[in-house]
Amino acid sequence: MLVPIFFIILSIVGFYFSGLTGDFVFQQMILRLARNLVLVMSLMIPIISGMGLNFGIVLGAMAGQIGIIVIMNNGYTGFNGFLIAVLVATPIAIILGYLVGKILNKAKGKEMITSMILGFFANGIYQLIFIIFAGTLIPFKNKDLLRSSGDGLRNTIDLISIKSSLDNLLFPNSPYPIMTFVVIILLFVGIYLILKTKVGQEMRAVGQSMHIASVSGIDVDKTRIIAIIISTVLAAWGQLIYLQNMGTFNTYNNHEQVGLFAVASILIGGASVNKVSWKEVVLGTFLFHLLFIVSPLAGQNIAGDAQIGEYFRVFIAYGVIGVALILHSWEENKKKSLNLNFDLNNS
Amino acid sequence: MMSIKKTYEKIGFPRLIIIVFIIVLLVAAASLKIPLSGIYSDILIRFGMNAILVLAMVPAIKSGIGLNFNLPLGVIFGLFGALVSMELGLHGWTSLFASLLIAVPLATCGGYLYGLMLNKVKGQEMTVGNYVGFSIVSFMCIVWTIAPFKSPELVWAMGGTGLRTTVSLENTMEKILDNFLSFKLFNVTIPTGLLLSVGLLSFLFWFFTKTKSGIAMEVAGSNENFAVSNGVDVNKERIKGTVLSTVLGAIGIIIYSQSFGFLQLYNAPLYVAMPAVASILIGGATVSHAKISHVLIGTLLFQSVLVIALPVINIISEGSMSEIVRVIVSNGIILYALTRSGGVE
Numbered sequence: 217m218l219v220p221i222f223f224i225i226l227s228i229v230g231f232y233f234s235g236l237t238g239d240f241v242f243q244q245m246i247l248r249l250a251r252n253l254v255l256v257m258s259l260m261i262p263i264i265s266g267m268g269l270n271f272g273i274v275l276g277a278m279a280g281q282i283g284i285i286v287i288m289n290n291g292y293t294g295f296n297g298f299l300i301a302v303l304v305a306t307p308i309a310i311i312l313g314y315l316v317g318k319i320l321n322k323a324k325g326k327e328m329i330t331s332m333i334l335g336f337f338a339n340g341i342y343q344l345i346f347i348i349f350a351g352t353l354i355p356f357k358n359k360d361l362l363r364s365s366g367d368g369l370r371n372t373i374d375l376i377s378i379k380s381s382l383d384n385l386l387f388p389n390s391p392y393p394i395m396t397f398v399v400i401i402l403l404f405v406g407i408y409l410i411l412k413t414k415v416g417q418e419m420r421a422v423g424q425s426m427h428i429a430s431v432s433g434i435d436v437d438k439t440r441i442i443a444i445i446i447s448t449v450l451a452a453w454g455q456l457i458y459l460q461n462m463g464t465f466n467t468y469n470n471h472e473q474v475g476l477f478a479v480a481s482i483l484i485g486g487a488s489v490n491k492v493s494w495k496e497v498v499l500g501t502f503l504f505h506l507l508f509i510v511s512p513l514a515g516q517n518i519a520g521d522a523q524i525g526e527y528f529r530v531f532i533a534y535g536v537i538g539v540a541l542i543l544h545s546w547e548e549n550k551k552k553s554l555n556l557n558f559d560l561n562n563s
Numbered sequence: 564m565m566s567i568k569k570t571y572e573k574i575g576f577p578r579l580i581i582i583v584f585i586i587v588l589l590v591a592a593a594s595l596k597i598p599l600s601g602i603y604s605d606i607l608i609r610f611g612m613n614a615i616l617v618l619a620m621v622p623a624i625k626s627g628i629g630l631n632f633n634l635p636l637g638v639i640f641g642l643f644g645a646l647v648s649m650e651l652g653l654h655g656w657t658s659l660f661a662s663l664l665i666a667v668p669l670a671t672c673g674g675y676l677y678g679l680m681l682n683k684v685k686g687q688e689m690t691v692g693n694y695v696g697f698s699i700v701s702f703m704c705i706v707w708t709i710a711p712f713k714s715p716e717l718v719w720a721m722g723g724t725g726l727r728t729t730v731s732l733e734n735t736m737e738k739i740l741d742n743f744l745s746f747k748l749f750n751v752t753i754p755t756g757l758l759l760s761v762g763l764l765s766f767l768f769w770f771f772t773k774t775k776s777g778i779a780m781e782v783a784g785s786n787e788n789f790a791v792s793n794g795v796d797v798n799k800e801r802i803k804g805t806v807l808s809t810v811l812g813a814i815g816i817i818i819y820s821q822s823f824g825f826l827q828l829y830n831a832p833l834y835v836a837m838p839a840v841a842s843i844l845i846g847g848a849t850v851s852h853a854k855i856s857h858v859l860i861g862t863l864l865f866q867s868v869l870v871i872a873l874p875v876i877n878i879i880s881e882g883s884m885s886e887i888v889r890v891i892v893s894n895g896i897i898l899y900a901l902t903r904s905g906g907v908e
Contacts, residue, residue, distance in 0.1 A: 322902035328690040330901045340890035531701040538694035545684035
């Protein structure tokens with residue numbers, strides 16, 4: 217509980233110095249929770265399956281973005297457009313998740329660094345497709361998506377035609393994204409139910425010890441691939457929810473930060489590399505984004521330069537992940553050496 | 564058949580791909596009438612610029628901490644040394660040596676502390692190192708903004724606080740090593756001083772690996788239990804490897820910058836480890852085994868791809884393509900290495 221408490225204090229101090237009103241912060245937090253919870257949630261299952269923090273959700277986010285690009289190209293709008301984007305993104309996410317799972321199975325014990333490099337690699341492929349091939353090798357119907365030179369997607373794409381299509385479904389005049397929260401709750405229940413099934417139990421068993429799991433007849437590799445597929449699909453949906461809430465789409469930057477922000481959020485919430493529940497997801501997303509809102513203004517008011525607050529925010533995101541990883545492997549190593557001493561004393 | 568298979572195994576899959584790729588690029592360059600002598604000069608210069616940053620990976624791998632994704636740590640100290648020497652108003656060789664004199668002790672201290680930390684996180688050094696590196700770079704962004712440097716060459720002339728994003732070395736040490744004893748051979752400029760410094764540092768490191776201390780470090784990295792039973796203090800050897808790697812990172816960025824002509828601050832050091840890691844892996848190293856020959860071959864191959872690809876791609880396609888190729892090649896190679904060594908160690 218130490219990490220969340222530290223960040224609660226930091227947020228309160230930041231809030232005090234930012235000079236923002238409680239009302240404004242509350243409004244912003246509701247929006248940001250709706251936007252980001254599914255992306256953070258997508259990290260849960262790999263953690264439970266003992267694969268650590270899945271930085272590979274970047275690939276899921278890309279699948280979501282491909283869904284968006286397809287509907288924008290074909291001119292689908294509103295909630296129907298959003299649904300079609302989900303239908304396009306899901307199979308892509310399943311395929312990508314399968315590939316990520318395959319690769320991570322070849323790098324057991326080094327899942328985190330591998331999934332991170334995989335994210336960078338996939339980003340290169342994504343740029344190759346949408347900067348170089350789009351408009352040249354891949355024909356586009358909607359020329360507004362392309363740069364004026366006719367090749368490569370624009371840096372920002374306006375999503376006004378699907379903005380808030382899920383948020384305001386059934387409640388068109390509400391200032392709050394009610395339907396999105398309904399979906400988020402349903403997904404949390406869904407994860408809870410998955411973990412109750414046989415596959416879910418197997419995931420927990422694999423997370424405890426791959427060796428014991430495989431001795432008791434569980435197909436470890438298959439279970440791990442399923443975990444990553446679920447994570448990738450959730451990330452794709454999460455990115456779609458994020459984009460329909462934002463209403464604009466930074467073609468080449470939106471997905472890059474997804475892994476970093478989601479991982480930092482879940483760790484701030486008090487999750488560790490191998491233990492997590494929905495409470496950490498919600499608390500962590502809340503605290504991380506609270507810090508996000510208050511730190512530039514607090515930086516400006518304390519140091520006289522908003523840029524410093526901005527740097528500080530990035531530093532916090534990286535620093536949290538770094539410190540959490542250090543503390544985790546430190547504890548693991550202590551446990552290991554304790555066990556070793558215990559064995560030696562007994563023998 | 565056997566001999567083909569043997570040669571294939573010796574060269575290895577990734578290097579084979581890269582070599583084929585280079586040949587394709589060279590043929591393309593020749594058919595597009597791009598002057599090859601310029602390309603060869605560029606390859607030599609970029610090889611010299613990057614080789615020491617790649618060399619920094621070797622002590623880390625040898626001492627058992629794996630690929631040093633925290634190379635930005637050493638780079639930050641190197642940049643700091645260069646900045647201080649400029650603030651003092653030094654020029655030419657004095658400025659180069661002053662930068663090194665300031666950077667190396669700092670990097671030693673920093674590397675020592677980082678090594679202490681790595682001993683607590685055995686098994687996760689690469690992931691932890693990556694995020695420690697990112698944190699330090701973003702922390703230094705704040706420092707660069709508020710650091711009390713005064714020299715007009717370093718700070719924004721107006722309308723901004725703190726150091727410039729890129730600091731020109733034109734009046735201090737730009738290309739001082741590159742131009743030292745340089746000569747032309749068949750229209751190809753040979754940056755003698757640069758190559759000599761790479762040679763010197765490689766030789767010093769090679770010499771170190773032959774000493775008792777160097778052998779102890781290697782033993783600690785290759786088999787921990789064996790090392791302990793031979794009375795080698797594994798934790799101490801790992802710290803030694805980390806310090807050496809950090810110091811080489813600091814020296815590496817100074818040599819890189821003098822050739823490049825600019826110091827790049829703020830977010831620039833963020834991804835400095837990726838090309839270095841990719842280079843040594845292309846050279847044939849793995850996460851647990853590396854030699855100096857891997858450094859030289861890997862840097863040469865990796866930089867050749869980038870140098871030859873640039874003009875070829877610029878003619879066929881647009882500018883951003885070469886950057887994309889770099890991202891795909893370097894990360895693809897790192898991925899390959901991570902999955903190859905597979906399994907729980």
